[in-house]
Amino acid sequence: MESPPRAVVIGASAGAIEALSAILPALPADFGRAILIVVHLPPDRKSILAEIFADKCRLQVREADDKEPILANSVYFAPPDYHMLVETDHYLSLSNEEPVHYSRPSIDILFTTAAEAFKSDLIGVILSGANQDGAEGLRAIENAGGVVLVQQPEQASSSVMPRAALARCRSARALTLDGIASALCELAAG
Amino acid sequence: MQTETDEIELKLLLDAILQRYHYDFRGYALASLRRRLTQAKGHFNCSSYSALQERVLHDADVLPKLLSYLTVQVSELFRDPAYFRAIRESVVPYLKTYPSLKVWVAGCSTGEELYSLAILFREEGLEQRTMFYATDINPDALKRAEAGVYQLERIPLFTQNHQLSGGRSSLSDYYTAAYGAAVFDKTLRQRTVFSDHSLVTDSVFAELQLTSCRNVLIYFDRGFQDRALSLFKDSLVPNGFLGLGAKESLRFSKCADAFQEFSRETRIYQRRGN
Numbered sequence: 001m002e003s004p005p006r007a008v009v010i011g012a013s014a015g016a017i018e019a020l021s022a023i024l025p026a027l028p029a030d031f032g033r034a035i036l037i038v039v040h041l042p043p044d045r046k047s048i049l050a051e052i053f054a055d056k057c058r059l060q061v062r063e064a065d066d067k068e069p070i071l072a073n074s075v076y077f078a079p080p081d082y083h084m085l086v087e088t089d090h091y092l093s094l095s096n097e098e099p100v101h102y103s104r105p106s107i108d109i110l111f112t113t114a115a116e117a118f119k120s121d122l123i124g125v126i127l128s129g130a131n132q133d134g135a136e137g138l139r140a141i142e143n144a145g146g147v148v149l150v151q152q153p154e155q156a157s158s159s160v161m162p163r164a165a166l167a168r169c170r171s172a173r174a175l176t177l178d179g180i181a182s183a184l185c186e187l188a189a190g
Numbered sequence: 191m192q193t194e195t196d197e198i199e200l201k202l203l204l205d206a207i208l209q210r211y212h213y214d215f216r217g218y219a220l221a222s223l224r225r226r227l228t229q230a231k232g233h234f235n236c237s238s239y240s241a242l243q244e245r246v247l248h249d250a251d252v253l254p255k256l257l258s259y260l261t262v263q264v265s266e267l268f269r270d271p272a273y274f275r276a277i278r279e280s281v282v283p284y285l286k287t288y289p290s291l292k293v294w295v296a297g298c299s300t301g302e303e304l305y306s307l308a309i310l311f312r313e314e315g316l317e318q319r320t321m322f323y324a325t326d327i328n329p330d331a332l333k334r335a336e337a338g339v340y341q342l343e344r345i346p347l348f349t350q351n352h353q354l355s356g357g358r359s360s361l362s363d364y365y366t367a368a369y370g371a372a373v374f375d376k377t378l379r380q381r382t383v384f385s386d387h388s389l390v391t392d393s394v395f396a397e398l399q400l401t402s403c404r405n406v407l408i409y410f411d412r413g414f415q416d417r418a419l420s421l422f423k424d425s426l427v428p429n430g431f432l433g434l435g436a437k438e439s440l441r442f443s444k445c446a447d448a449f450q451e452f453s454r455e456t457r458i459y460q461r462r463g464n
């Protein structure tokens with residue numbers, strides 16, 4: 001059997017594009033892990049995130065379809081108005097269930113299901129954002145033995161989400177965006 | 191974290207629901223099902239899946255409420271207007287070549303998708319030759335679908351969606367407002383049969399020209415998806431149409447070969463002829 005992919009999960013809301021622009025393009029084509037991302041967006045059905053980043057990144061970038069297999073060196077954005085969940089046999093499912101923290105997609109849902117599926121072999125990242133979504137999910141990753149990284153609140157264009165995450169997770173490292181990009185490269189290589 | 195014991199208990203709970211009530215949830219996508227059953231445990235004050243199993247086995251009144259956790263009821267009139275626009279602009283011309291039509295809305299929830307198609311078919315002059323079948327496993331949802339009453343505060347979104355779908359009339363032609371609710375014109379459903387039908391345990395419908403099944407397959411694992419898709423294949427006439435939800439795809443299914451992409455962006459497929 002193929003060994004399961006390893007993954008990074010990222011959550012962000014207000015200020016997301018700016019923050020992601022400092023991280024995703026810095027990652028090499030042979031990064032080695034899959035990257036699953038929830039960005040809070042208005043549910044107006046057409047997300048441009050995958051298009052924006054496809055051109056800037058060396059990794060494959062797409063908006064996830066239901067039951068999409070999770071592959072290394074690929075970036076998957078949750079589609080607007082759907083939660084994105086990780087199944088334990090390492091593919092993605094989508095769902096219309098209730099918003100969490102007024103958000104669909106919800107970072108908590110992605111992170112907690114990813115922690116179930118990937119256990120300690122997971123890196124969770126919380127970036128700029130203006131609500132509490134993600135803190136509990138990051139905590140689940142920490143509890144499962146994964147690595148947790150948070151954008152320094154002072155540097156984030158909106159600090160609520162990073163602060164909430166740092167308050168919940170003792171082992172979280174607060175880093176600059178460049179710091180996060182290089183930490184990801186080191187961790188992925190290691 | 192789910193422990194091994196949780197997994198065993200969850201499996202037993204689903205077996206119990208199947209044996210006692212004949213609803214088969216064993217092949218539902220687990221990540222979401224687990225979340226919703228965890229919420230159900232909270233609602234019923236049960237500390238484990240086993241406790242919930244005991245409740246549902248011994249108290250038939252628990253089932254309807256439990257079904258509201260096991261199924262997700264979210265819908266809109268003309269949800270994803272681009273889908274309905276594609277039906278209108280690209281599929282309707284084919285449908286016009288048939289003297290009579292059968293259309294299946296599978297997993298119709300509270301009816302929004304059915305009314306959307308009924309309005310669209312009326313606008314396009316196809317209504318009189320069409321029979322609609324609207325099915326779901328959730329009896330409460332089916333009842334609401336048959337009633338066709340929606341909160342008035344949802345109407346602005348429905349109206350906007352209808353316009354974006356290329357609507358040729360005003361949505362207000364199809365409902366009357368009363369006491370905070372929009373009551374849809376009952377003639378819209380005079381050619382509709384509503385029925386309880388499961389995509390994973392029940393059998394085929396005969397000779398359909400169009401099946402619309404949106405945001406139902408996302409709750410199934412690949413095995414149940416394949417089961418439902420082979421049902422769709424067997425129910426459609428050759429070259430009949432299958433419309434899925436905006437993020438559902440046949441790419442990962444064993445049944446992919448039985449269909450060809452008709453409109454990639456809006457996830458409309460056509461059964462291959464034979």
Ligand SMILES: C[S@@+](CC[C@H](N)C(=O)[O-])C[C@H]1O[C@@H](n2cnc3c(N)ncnc32)[C@H](O)[C@@H]1O
Nearest residue numbers: 261264265297299327328388389390404405406
């Ligand atoms: C999210 S709703 C979809 C509503 C509508 N089709 C839409 O896209 O707006 C999902 C529906 O699938 C129904 N469902 C779940 N399992 C089913 C099954 N095995 N057979 C038929 N319907 C099912 C649920 O009861 C629910 O009404």
